Amino acid sequence: MSLLEKRWNELADVKDELAERDWFMGTSGNLAIKVSDNPLQFLVTASGKDKRKRTDEDFLLVDEFGRPVGDTHLKPSAETLLHVEIYRRTNAGCSLHVHTIDNNIVSEIYGDQGEVKFKGQELIKAFNKWDEDAVLKIPIIHNYAHIPTLAKAFSEHISEDSGAVLIRNHGITVWGKDAFEAKKVLEASEFLFRYQLRLLEHKPYQLFKVV
Ligand SMILES: CSC[C@@H](O)[C@@H](O)C(=O)COP(=O)(O)O
């Protein structure tokens, strides 16, 4: 099996798992996996597809500018430039973007603060935060309709080989060294968002707690 096929299957498996969680409502979401560093090429989901279906046209190979490699009738994800920023700036091997109700609500509640913080929660270890006093900060950026502007705002928060950024009232983009790590960060983020929203139902004053 070629490396391209191996990466294709890995990404298809992640896509199936996220679909199982119903994280691709209304064709939203896009996924990418790096295939080579030099030249930079990665597989990205084709735009506008129902990502719950598994087909031979789910992904296409793109270059360091997010342009298709070779002839294809498929269109790369509208948000390919965000994935480009990740692979250009880090050693990440996989990046995932999903829209969920929870990540949208958290992004709206904390959007004016520009970030949401978590402290004293076991799952921040998924972000390599091991100290008891460690604070996880997930940045929240404005949802610019102009994708190059969105990608630029997004790129300002990419500093490590794994991470997460919320786009206000839009969704989350995460990345990690491989598909396993990216999925771990995504699942941990969604756990923390669900936790935070449930906590606010029981303790609304937590909203004003300064971490
Ligand atoms: C149909 S709403 C979602 C899109 O606008 C976009 O945000 C998204 O996540 C999916 O776009 P796509 O071009 O299919 O990758």
Ligand SMILES: [Zn+2]
């Ligand atoms: Zn999106």
